[in-house]
Amino acid sequence: MTVREVAVEAYREALPVLAVSAVGGLFAGVVLGGMEAELQAVPGLLMLVPALLATRGNVYGSLGARLASALHQGLIEPHLNLDDERLRGAVAAALANGLLVSLFAAVLAFVVLAVLGRSVAPLPTLAGIAGLAGLVSGLLLTGAVVGVVFVGYRRGYNPDTLAGPVVTTTGDVVGVATLLLATRIVLGLGGL
Amino acid sequence: METRWSPGAIMRTMLPVLLVLTGIELASGFVLNTFEGTLLQYPTLLVLVPVTIGMAGNLGSILAARLSTVVHLGLLSFEPRDEYLLGNAVATFGLALTIFPVVGAGAWLAQTLVGDTALGIEKVVLVAFGSGAVLAVLAVAVTLVTTYAAYRFRLDPDDVVIPVVTNVCDVLGVVVLFVVVRLVV
Numbered sequence: 001m002t003v004r005e006v007a008v009e010a011y012r013e014a015l016p017v018l019a020v021s022a023v024g025g026l027f028a029g030v031v032l033g034g035m036e037a038e039l040q041a042v043p044g045l046l047m048l049v050p051a052l053l054a055t056r057g058n059v060y061g062s063l064g065a066r067l068a069s070a071l072h073q074g075l076i077e078p079h080l081n082l083d084d085e086r087l088r089g090a091v092a093a094a095l096a097n098g099l100l101v102s103l104f105a106a107v108l109a110f111v112v113l114a115v116l117g118r119s120v121a122p123l124p125t126l127a128g129i130a131g132l133a134g135l136v137s138g139l140l141l142t143g144a145v146v147g148v149v150f151v152g153y154r155r156g157y158n159p160d161t162l163a164g165p166v167v168t169t170t171g172d173v174v175g176v177a178t179l180l181l182a183t184r185i186v187l188g189l190g191g192l
Numbered sequence: 193m194e195t196r197w198s199p200g201a202i203m204r205t206m207l208p209v210l211l212v213l214t215g216i217e218l219a220s221g222f223v224l225n226t227f228e229g230t231l232l233q234y235p236t237l238l239v240l241v242p243v244t245i246g247m248a249g250n251l252g253s254i255l256a257a258r259l260s261t262v263v264h265l266g267l268l269s270f271e272p273r274d275e276y277l278l279g280n281a282v283a284t285f286g287l288a289l290t291i292f293p294v295v296g297a298g299a300w301l302a303q304t305l306v307g308d309t310a311l312g313i314e315k316v317v318l319v320a321f322g323s324g325a326v327l328a329v330l331a332v333a334v335t336l337v338t339t340y341a342a343y344r345f346r347l348d349p350d351d352v353v354i355p356v357v358t359n360v361c362d363v364l365g366v367v368v369l370f371v372v373v374r375l376v377v
Binding site for chain 2: 001002003004005006007008009010011014015017018019021022024025026028029030032033034035036039040044046047048049050051053054055058059062066085086089090092093094096097100101104105108109112113118168172176
């Protein structure tokens with residue numbers, strides 16, 4: 001293959017995926033752009049945004065890859081069966097990881113900003129927002145990943161190629177939207 | 193291969209990696225915290241934040257995945273004139289220069305519909321385009337260095353390169369956006 005052929009093939013294969021993920025990213029951005037009031041009310045919240053968005057991708061992307069491999073190996077059936085020990089285990093681990101990592105991000109961000117003397121909201125407020133957003137986005141993304149991987153597999157698609165783009169596009173939107181929701185709830189409760 | 197999935201076993205494998213990656217991501221959050229004032233003054237720039245982070249990581253991870261496959265097939269030579277290396281690098285620049293200006297225009301349009309037009313479309317597109325061009329160079333450099341390191345240390349590039357490249361590019365995405373905003377706005 002010549003350089004030109006390699007470049008054209010790579011460009012053609014990647015452009016549609018990137019375009020879809022750009023639309024998802026812009027939706028997430030519009031929600032974030034509308035969060036001025038919340039970001040001002042909770043100093044330090046913006047610092048959490050990249051970590052929380054990446055966690056959604058890392059945790060639920062891994063759940064999707066795990067389910068896809070297990071379907072290929074015949075270890076699980078492509079039907080929602082909550083009695084299935086493997087499915088329950090994978091989902092429980094993903095939810096627990098998502099929640100713990102979100103809380104860890106809130107604590108570390110609080111410590112860094114407090115040590116440097118920058119303005120930061122009280123730890124219970126930040127941790128409450130991160131934890132609530134982590135839990136709600138986890139439930140939504142688990143539903144999306146399990147649904148898309150199972151339904152896609154039953155219709156003859158390779159779940160390996162479905163899980164990644166679904167998580168990257170829905171992850172950003174769900175991540176920012178649940179962050180807004182959690183911030184409103186926690187501020188509504190008086191900031192904890 | 194572990195086929196009985198206990199939540200404890202999955203968490204023991206994944207949690208350490210996730211905590212390290214979260215530490216890296218908080219570094220980019222710290223940069224955002226540093227220029228929070230400018231972002232809140234011009235919400236259009238805030239719209240660009242998730243998409244810039246996501247695109248930088250996507251460009252890096254696609255390049256990394258493609259090079260890993262070529263490494264596995266034993267076709268990559270790590271020489272400057274290697275056609276897979278050059279071709280994929282050229283494609284990364286092409287993709288960045290196509291997507292980022294569109295993303296900039298999209299961010300401006302979306303923010304205009306919601307009501308805020310403090311920043312002109314030419315400035316937003318310039319910020320997106322400038323960030324995209326610099327990020328393409330950095331994504332190629334980071335991916336090449338990481339893939340070469342994995343190859344030299346005989347690590348599976350699929351396991352190592354993609355998480356490292358994706359998360360490093362996330363951080364670079366915010367840093368580059370910060371620098372370009374300082375220069376343009």
